[in-house]
Amino acid sequence: MTKSEILFDNVKPGTVCPLKKGDWIALELPDEAGSPLYHCRVANPDLFPSIEIGPLIGQPVSKELSTTPKWSTAFIDQYSVEFDELSEAEKRGAVYRLLALLPSVKEMNAYLAKQNTPDLARWVDRISPAAFAVLRWTLASNRSCIMAVDEPEKAVHGMPAYMQFRFAMGAPDKEHRFKTAVKKTANRLDSKYPTLYAWHGSSIQNWHSIIREGLHFSDVVNGRAFGNGVYHAPNAATSMGYSGMGPYGYGNNSVSFIWPNSDLQISSAIALNEIVNAPAEYVSSTPHYVVAQLDWIQTRYLFVKCKPADAGAEQPIPAFDKPPTSKLEQDPARVPIGAANTPIIIPNLSPKPEKGKRKLANTVSPGPKKTKRAKKQNWFMGKIAPTRKVVDLTGDDDNGDVDETRFEDSDLSDASSTVTDDEDREIFMEPQSQQLAVRTGPSPIEFVPGSLDHDKLSKLPKPSYANPMATRRLLQDLNVLLAVQEHTPLRELGWYIDPEKIGNMYQWIVELHSFDMFNEGDEELPLVTDMKKHNVKSIVLELRFPGSYPINPPFIRVIRPRFLPFANGGGGHVTAGGAICHALLTSDGWLPTNTIESVLLQIRMAMASIDPAPARLQLRGTYAEGDQNSYGSGEAVDAYRRACKMHGWTIPVDFDQTVAEQ
Known part of the structure; x- marks a missing residue:
């Protein structure tokens, strides 16, 4: 639609326009099939009782409505209620609807790529301030780094039809605490294989909080027949059941949990976690690993099930037919079984020692990642920060x-x-x-902590x-x-x-x-x-x-x-x-x-x-x-x-x- 207008009926002379430029309104069209609901921005109210509006946002605009010049009856609601004034149920519904009004990630990326100043807040005709606030909060409250795997050498072999992501969850010291637990336990038990890998599945609606809070067992979701702790399975089929896509059907795979504008249309997710290898000290080790020590668990990979692409369309899931050449050595007695019902092969992502360099165990962190x-x-990484308690x-x-x-x-x-x-x-x-x-x-400019004379600094007054x-x-x-x-x-x-x-x-x-x-x-x-x-x-x-x-x-x-x-x-x-x-x-x-x-x-x-x-x-x-x-x-x-x-x-x-x- 190149131009849309709203004409107010039965307006008395001298009536002031109730809307101003930049206001957002919701339009219900009762005479159209299905009484569709659209949202749009007021572009120009100066010619009231006729006002110009921006593009209609919502469900796909019908061909007839978008190509045939005509007037349609509309009911109008102005965005005028403060979020805090809504009830809890109304808040949930409002957030859900605002998320549905956001463009897809590809659309947002395409918009930003065309701008001299890439800022989604400037896309005023497409994203309402309310929807932008929800988007901003969603990103700002994310506490994890999630990176898509697009190279076979970095992919886990044995998980066909799943999109893979490398996953880092929690605070910087979380990894430190995990490594400390691994080292102490391995030394105490004299373990040849300090860690093992296992699956964790959860319904798709739970991942919003998992990504922000990490794995814990504060809430009982699927029962605790084998004790209190975070449940893991050695076989992916078990976790798929809890994620909503497996043969057991424990999870809820309702399409209402899928973001309408998602390019991937994710319907389920399971994680591959690295765990301290001490099954005798778990709450339970059979048939599931039930781990109560949260510092013993680190999520390494996230696997998501996506809607198959239409015929001829670009497939969202890379095909990883060959295993990685560099393989991580796992405990042979506890190798996880993947979606293909075969033992998975995990890539070894540790950089190889350079010639002439001294070799050290990876208890010493590597230097910064090299980039152009x-x-x-x-x-x-610095842009995405967590909510502080x-x-x-x-x-x-x-x-x-x-x-x-x-x-x-x-x-x-x-x-x-x-x-x-x-x-x-x-x-x-x-x-x-x-x-x-x-x-x-x-270092040629070796830093010496504590050597700075603070008394000689030209500081602002206290x-x-x-x-x-x-x-x-x-x-x-x-x-x-x-x-x-x-x-x-x-x-x-x-x-x-x-x-x-x-x-x-x-x-x-x-x-x-x-x-x-x-x-x-x-x-x-x-x-x-x-x-x-x-x-x-x-x-x-x-x-x-x-x-x-x-x-x-x-x-x-x-x-x-x-x-x-x-x-x-x-x-x-x-x-x-x-x-x-x-x-x-x-x-x-x-x-x-x-x-x-x-x-x-x-x-x-x-x-x-x-x-x-x-x-x-x-x-x-x-x-x-x-x-x-x-x-x-x-x-x-x-x-x-x-x-x-x-x-x-x-x-x-x-x-x-x-x-x-x-």
Whole structure:
């Protein structure tokens, strides 16, 4: 339809149009077959009682309606009810209908590919603000990394007709806890095969919460005949039954659980989990593995059943007819049986040791994944962050100053972090019997923690504001970061926070370092070259949190060293005044569910990117001379405002208070 209009009947002279440009309305057409319901945006109400509307969104528009100029009777409902005012049942129905109104993933991808500024929020005629809010929440609340398998060498053999995904679930420390459990149990039992693999099936409607909360056994779904724990099966046919597609039919395979605009039309899903190999210590080991220790379980693959493609259409499921050449060695007594009713073959994804490199067991994490920096920097991981559960860690104290803080491993929970690139790299390294190549020897710009003199930094004045909610959240975030820092080699982590120097919860100093980890073989990042030349060990950042955190983003700036401005050929997303130039740190790009860990990851990767230009340092004299190579706080604040104005970004409402010089 090129143009559609609504004509209001029996309108009295002087009547004001009840709608304005940008409003969304629902149209029911009772005279059409099936009384279809459509949704659309008001494009132009200036000619009321006739108003122009955008494209009709909903079920496919009938050929007659789309090609024949005619008037049809319509009942109109305006989007005017606040979501919080709905009952629980109405909220569920509203979310379901809003999801059905979203474009397919392919359509969204095609739209973004055509835009100079790729932002789905700009697709105003196709996605309503309400539907966009649901889409944004769905993505932001996702706590897993799910990557489609499209290469035979990375696919599990023995699962025909299933689409395969590699799957990483939970917080960065989840993998650490799993590896620790594997190591301790294997040493205690003297196991030749530290882990085994088994299937877990669940109805399709359960996977939304599984992806966000991880596997647990808080709720009883299919009974617990063999005790309390997470149930696994050595045969995929058993798990298929619980997923809704097997011969037993335990699950619910109703089409109402399928997203109408899904390209895959997923009807069931099962997971292949890696488990600590100690069946005698499970709650039950026959006929199912019932595992009560959640740290003993890690999901490695997700297999989904899709609707077969129409004849002549592109098949969504790659055909993996041949097994991978590099095979993971499994416990021969406990090899899982796949959908083909044969033992599955799992690919060995551990990188082979390079010639001349020392071999180490994979209890040591590998270096960063190599990519072509100009075009293939992986920005996905930091963009998808989890919902945090706020825990009262400080009582009613509303003072932002912290004199004494305890940082304990127990503070690091799955609900308080996000999947990162580091976890993604570690999570898909396979068991400890494998060998891998790692960088050895000291770094030419070796970072030394604790060597920074904080008293010589040109920081913003100590903030005087505070509120209990923000303070509790900041303390929780700091606990998470320090626990991750304690359990991860600093060179792999790439950032450092000195816990002894946190004097105010609203003002942090963070050092970014070890940028040589991004080098491509013998090709050195220009930033690394400059850091070596001037003996710069780290990039010093100041993080200033508003009193409204986490509703509004922190202000983040470089204190030192100075970067070559973009106008002079520099890069790294650092403004001429030292403020970080990123939509993520504005009201338009920030989400309360973002984590500081993911923010630091994105900033570090932006500095390492050479697209559109590599970051370079601009130092005056020697770096040790201090102030002349540092940014002033005032110039950073001004640069942030200029960047927001230039890009059309919204400055947080309490920004002036956050950066006040007092």
